Amino acid sequence: xxxxLLKRLAIAIATLVLASIVxxxxxxxxxxxxxxxxxxxxxxxxxxxxxRNQMGLDAPLxxxxxxxxxxxxxxxxxxxxxxxxxxxxxxxxxxxVSLPLALIALALSTIIAxxxxxxxxxxxGRVGDMxxxxxxxxxxxxxxxxxxxxxxxxxxxxxxxxxxxxxxxWAAGAWPAxxxxxxxxxxxxxxxxxILARVTRSAxxxxxxxxxxxxxxxxxxxxxxxxxxxxxxxxxIPVLTILGLQFAFLLAGTIIIExxxxxxxxxxxxxxxxxxxxxxxxxxxxxxxxxAVIAVNLVVDLSYAVVDPRLxxxx
Amino acid sequence: MKLWKTLLAxxxxxxxxxxxxxxxxxxxxxxxxxxxxxxxxxxxxxAAIREVTYANVFEGLTRIGPNSEVLPDLAESWTxxxxxKVYIFKLHTGVKFHDGTDFSADDVKFSLxxxxxxNSINAQKQLFAAIDKVEVVDPATVKVTLAHPQGSFLYxxxxxxAVIVSPKSADTNKEKPxxxxxxxxxxxxxxxxxxxxxxxxxxxxxxxxEKAEFRIVPDAAAAVPALLSGDIQAFPFxxxxxxxxxxxxxxxxxxxxxxxxxxxxxxNNKKPPFDKLQVRQAIxxxxxxxxxxxxxxxGLGLPIGSHMSPANKYYVDLTGLYPHxxxxxxxxxxxxxxxxxxxxxxxxxxxxxxxxxxxxxxSELREVGINLEIIPVEWAQWLDQVFTKKDYxxxxxxxxxxxxxxxxxxxxxxxxxxxxxxxxxxxxxDLTSDEAKRKELYAEAxxxxxxxxxxxxxxxxxxxxxxxxxLQGWWENAPIPANDLTKVKWSE
Numbered sequence: 078x079x080x081x082l083l084k085r086l087a088i089a090i091a092t093l094v095l096a097s098i099v100x101x102x103x104x105x106x107x108x109x110x111x112x113x114x115x116x117x118x119x120x121x122x123x124x125x126x127x128x129r130n131q132m133g134l135d136a137p138l139x140x141x142x143x144x145x146x147x148x149x150x151x152x153x154x155x156x157x158x159x160x161x162x163x164x165x166x167x168x169x170x171x172x173x174v175s176l177p178l179a180l181i182a183l184a185l186s187t188i189i190a191x192x193x194x195x196x197x198x199x200x201x202g203r204v205g206d207m208x209x210x211x212x213x214x215x216x217x218x219x220x221x222x223x224x225x226x227x228x229x230x231x232x233x234x235x236x237x238x239x240x241x242x243x244x245x246x247w248a249a250g251a252w253p254a255x256x257x258x259x260x261x262x263x264x265x266x267x268x269x270x271x272i273l274a275r276v277t278r279s280a281x282x283x284x285x286x287x288x289x290x291x292x293x294x295x296x297x298x299x300x301x302x303x304x305x306x307x308x309x310x311x312x313x314i315p316v317l318t319i320l321g322l323q324f325a326f327l328l329a330g331t332i333i334i335e336x337x338x339x340x341x342x343x344x345x346x347x348x349x350x351x352x353x354x355x356x357x358x359x360x361x362x363x364x365x366x367x368x369a370v371i372a373v374n375l376v377v378d379l380s381y382a383v384v385d386p387r388l389x390x391x392x
Numbered sequence: 393m394k395l396w397k398t399l400l401a402x403x404x405x406x407x408x409x410x411x412x413x414x415x416x417x418x419x420x421x422x423x424x425x426x427x428x429x430x431x432x433x434x435x436x437x438x439a440a441i442r443e444v445t446y447a448n449v450f451e452g453l454t455r456i457g458p459n460s461e462v463l464p465d466l467a468e469s470w471t472x473x474x475x476x477k478v479y480i481f482k483l484h485t486g487v488k489f490h491d492g493t494d495f496s497a498d499d500v501k502f503s504l505x506x507x508x509x510x511n512s513i514n515a516q517k518q519l520f521a522a523i524d525k526v527e528v529v530d531p532a533t534v535k536v537t538l539a540h541p542q543g544s545f546l547y548x549x550x551x552x553x554a555v556i557v558s559p560k561s562a563d564t565n566k567e568k569p570x571x572x573x574x575x576x577x578x579x580x581x582x583x584x585x586x587x588x589x590x591x592x593x594x595x596x597x598x599x600x601x602e603k604a605e606f607r608i609v610p611d612a613a614a615a616v617p618a619l620l621s622g623d624i625q626a627f628p629f630x631x632x633x634x635x636x637x638x639x640x641x642x643x644x645x646x647x648x649x650x651x652x653x654x655x656x657x658x659x660n661n662k663k664p665p666f667d668k669l670q671v672r673q674a675i676x677x678x679x680x681x682x683x684x685x686x687x688x689x690x691g692l693g694l695p696i697g698s699h700m701s702p703a704n705k706y707y708v709d710l711t712g713l714y715p716h717x718x719x720x721x722x723x724x725x726x727x728x729x730x731x732x733x734x735x736x737x738x739x740x741x742x743x744x745x746x747x748x749x750x751x752x753x754x755s756e757l758r759e760v761g762i763n764l765e766i767i768p769v770e771w772a773q774w775l776d777q778v779f780t781k782k783d784y785x786x787x788x789x790x791x792x793x794x795x796x797x798x799x800x801x802x803x804x805x806x807x808x809x810x811x812x813x814x815x816x817x818x819x820x821x822d823l824t825s826d827e828a829k830r831k832e833l834y835a836e837a838x839x840x841x842x843x844x845x846x847x848x849x850x851x852x853x854x855x856x857x858x859x860x861x862x863l864q865g866w867w868e869n870a871p872i873p874a875n876d877l878t879k880v881k882w883s884e
Contacts, residue, residue: 109772110780115429116515117437118779119793128513159429160582161566170582222613229617241621242614243607246581336611339618341583345610349583352742353429354772 085378089371096367097149101142104356110134111158111354132158145360154361159353164361167346174244175343178258178265179327183320185266186273191309191316193270194277199304201282210278216271225264225337232260242338261338265331269323276319280312287311313384321377325370417882418602420863422875423609423624425631427583430566433552434507437515439792439873442552443629444586444606446874449490450555450571453481453500453534454546460652460704460794460871462546466495466556466572467534476541476825481534487595489558490576497528503556504536516553516793522822543825544795551794551872574599574878584608588877600865600881619644619858626859628866628875632690633744638858648692649855649869650703653790655693655745657753657848658778660785662808666736670728672845676714677721678760679753685851688749693851698838699797701852703869706795706834710842710849721760733761736785740766741774745853746788753788753848779806790853794872797837798822800846807846814840 112128113120129135136144148155154164193213197206233241239260245253284290285308293303332344343362350358428440433450447455455465464470467481487495506512508520522542527535538545548554561570569577574596575588585607590599607624609615612631618624619638630646638644657679665671681695694702697710725731740750747768754764764786769777778784784806791799800809801818814837821833842849855870865879 107772108776109770110776111772113775113780114772115436115438116513118775118791119437119518120513120515121517122780124513124515124517127511131513161430167582226613226617229614229621233623234617234620237621241617241623242609243618243623244581244584246584337614339584339607339609339611339614341581341608345583349427352770352772 081382082379085375089375092371093364093368097146097364098142100360100363100367101145104360105138107354107356109354111356114354115159145357149361149364154365155357157350157355157358159350159355159358164358167358168343168362168365171341171343171346173247174258174340175328175331177255178262178331178340178342179324181258181262182265182269182327183324185262186270186323187320189266189270190273191277193274194281194316195304195309197274197278198281198285198308199300206278210275213271213274216267217275219268221264221268222333222337224267225261225334228260228264229337242340244340257338257340261331261334261340264337265327265334269327273316273319273323277312277316280315281308284308284311310384314381317377317380317384321373325366325373328366328369416600416884418600419605420601420603420626420877420880420882421605421607421624422877423615423618423627424606424875425608425610425612425615425629427608427610428586431569431577431580431586432565433555434503434514434557434562435566442873443875444588445569445571445573446552446555446872447573447876447878448575448588448604449569449573449577450552450557451573452549452551452555454550456547456550456794456872456874458867458869458871458876460869462550465550466500470546472825477538479536479538479545480529481536483532483534484595485532487572488593489561489572490570490591491558491561493558493560495556495558495572496531497534498531499556499558500534501526501528502559502562504554506557506562507554514553516551519548519551519554541823541825543821543823543830547795552874575601575604578603597878599878601877604877606875626857626863626866628855628857628859629870630856630858631744632692632854632856635690635692635856635858643861644858645861645863647857647866647868649857649867650694650701651792651853651855651870652701652704652794652796652872653792653853654696654699654701654796655749655788655790655850655853656699657850658784658787658789658807659847660782660806660808661810661846663785665728665730665734666785668728669844670724671730673714674721674724674728674760675757675762675848676845677717677724678756678762679714679848679850680716680756681711681850682716683756684749684752687752688745689851689854692854692856694854695851696849698842698849699791699800699847700834700838703852703871704795706831706838708835708838710838713842714845718759725761730761733763735763735765738764738766739774739778739784739787740768741771741787741789742768743790745790749788749850782806782808788850792853792873797834797841800837800841809844809846811840811844814844 112125116125116128145155157164157167193209197209200206229241232238239256244257247254290303290307293307332348335342335345347359347362424443426440428444429436429438431441431445433441433445451465453465453467454462457463466484468484470479470481472479483497489495504526507514508523522538522540524537524539529535557565574591574594576591578587578589580586585605587605590602609618612634615627616634616637635646659666659672661667685691685693695711697713700707738750738754740746750766754766757764778787798818799805801815817833817837824830857866859866862883864883865881867876
């Protein structure tokens with residue numbers, strides 16, 4: 078187990094170093110000068126040069142990489158060019174929206190998907206299964222911004238139950254803040270739940286065909302017990318893999334939903350930073366996300382070992 | 393008995409609603425599409441900075457009014473010497489910055505000297521170029537001496553870039569703006585909203601709103617439900633394409649005005665075959681402005697024939713010079729020896745007027761034999777390739793700076809246009825303060841640009857404002873980027 082952990086950690090660190098080089102190099106070759114963008118079309122070339130100098134953009138590339146990378150090691154993510162505040166503050170503010178949103182959406186999608194997957198797998202080929210899987214198909218197919226807009230029109234414009242968008246901040250109280258995350262979480266969870274339900278169903282069906290399920294049934298265990306205790310547990314590995322991927326996506330890939338609900342999330346921060354060529358923000362946030370994805374994968378790997386004891390000893 | 397109780401309850405309720413209706417609302421949530429990068433108008437070109445702070449938080453010596461007129465602001469009056477070179481500004485007294493610091497002539501000197509300093513990064517440094525020196529006569533009087541007379545000096549001092557700041561807070565205005573205006577900055581939840589509240593000790597006419605929140609709504613699709621649900625009560629710059637969704641709703645007022653954004657098909661005047669006058673004229677004839685306005689701007693926006701807003705007092709209507717005429721365009725191309733047409737590129741920045749307008753223009757030019765390859769670019773790329781390196785044939789962009797016809801005389805500007813006669817007129821304009829003479833020169837300048845078909849003049853970007861019908865006091869036009877809240881109030 079320790080060797081397994083150490084090996085995973087070493088891979089994770091190597092990935093981070095490689096990612097930092099790639100991220101930095103790719104962004105630096107993008108055309109577009111942040112100083113010119115800030116000063117607009119009326120500023121002279123001299124002024125742009127002056128601002129470049131003030132922002133430290135005229136230093137050699139390698140030096141700037143080392144400066145940035147060594148900052149990362151001490152958790153100093155640098156200062157945003159446009160906002161001129163520490164990047165870490167920006168990220169912290171955005172995570173206060175994105176993290177709860179991702180967690181709620183993930184919880185919702187799990188709560189919806191697992192029972193549907195179980196239900197469908199145990200009624201494979203029957204009407205209930207077909208209806209559930211048809212609905213799942215629809216859930217995958219419907220674009221989530223459209224679904225989000227429908228939710229807004231029904232629950233905000235028509236019923237006035239929740240705000241149409243925006244985020245009041247946690248300082249405004251837990252309930253108002255949660256309320257504004259509710260619709261986006263549902264809009265995000267639904268397509269995820271649809272995918273997850275299908276994965277759960279097919280993983281379960283595969284397991285249900287195994288010999289040990291027949292053995293369990295033969296020794297007289299009730300069907301329900303077999304399903305929950307033997308089948309679901311063994312079908313968890315693909316489900317966990319998907320969950321891990323979904324979490325990483327929900328954390329930063331939700332720009333469309335963030336735009337529809339005008340939420341100040343991490344996705345919008347990155348998007349805005351890219352269009353404004355706030356390179357230091359993009360680089361640092363992307364690195365954080367890389368780290369988050371690696372961490373999530375590590376947790377998923379470890380949880381395999383929890384659900385499947387064989388993996389613990391296989392090393 | 394039961395009926396009696398119900399009646400009583402109804403009466404009480406009606407009374408309660410009636411009394412609360414007497415006190416008009418004093419809070420307002422305003423939707424803006426772009427978040428400002430920071431809040432210091434003296435240190436960045438972004439229009440979004442001015443759309444929050446201009447006239448609300450910061451004030452200048454003069455200010456620009458809703459119809460682009462120059463109004464006194466922190467300077468209550470001024471005199472100009474006969475040679476047009478010395479301005480003496482008499483300042484308001486008893487003015488305080490939001491942090492309690494007293495405002496005086498020293499702050500004016502500080503602000504102007506800071507903006508025109510060697511190491512200044514003011515995005516409109518040219519506004520201050522004529523200033524030779526700024527002197528404090530007494531705490532309420534400032535003397536500005538110009539190197540040469542400048543007709544637009546008072547107008548220039550009304551720009552957001554020329555607002556007066558305090559030396560104490562100048563370096564922190566980006567995050568925590570401190571001005572002399574009727575509203576003071578309260579908070580900024582990054583990515584979400586910026587809140588202003590009424591300042592306690594404002595020197596001028598009191599404002600009606602106690603609190604104004606600017607909420608950032610980047611997606612036009614989200615703006616409509618935000619309005620309908622009442623979460624946001626005003627969008628001073630609404631997406632023209634979404635107007636149809638709220639047009640018939642009596643709860644909202646829709647006001648279409650003009651901006652200072654000349655939307656043009658820019659042409660690289662030095663790059664063959666665009667260096668030939670006939671080719672540029674052919675393009676002008678090929679353009680159908682009405683079709684472009686309908687397709688790119690939902691039919692809203694006024695056609696232009698030169699580089700001047702129809703809302704501007706110097707405007708001359710030149711839209712009839714090159715009417716849409718495909719045959720004439722083909723003839724001109726033949727004259728230029730290009731009867732078989734040619735290929736060129738059209739680089740399009742992200743705004744929808746460019747992306748949608750570009751498709752229409754490409755098909756219109758194809759009709760006369762010019763085949764365009766459309767290349768979508770981001771803003772940063774556009775500024776780099778097109779604006780700075782002049783690596784382009786054609787592009788579409790809106791020039792939103794007010795009164796900016798002078799850009800055509802700039803050396804090395806991205807149009808690559810160089811006409812000594814035109815340059816002379818712009819130079820003369822700078823030195824002329826006589827209004828009648830200025831009007832004449834502006835008319836002449838517009839005529840030259842139109843005759844030379846320097847670029848394809850398309851239309852003036854509209855300002856579409858949508859707000860709660862009970863709100864009053866908004867600007868109809870946008871002569872400069874601003875959301876002036878000083879007159880905005882709830883009726884009732």
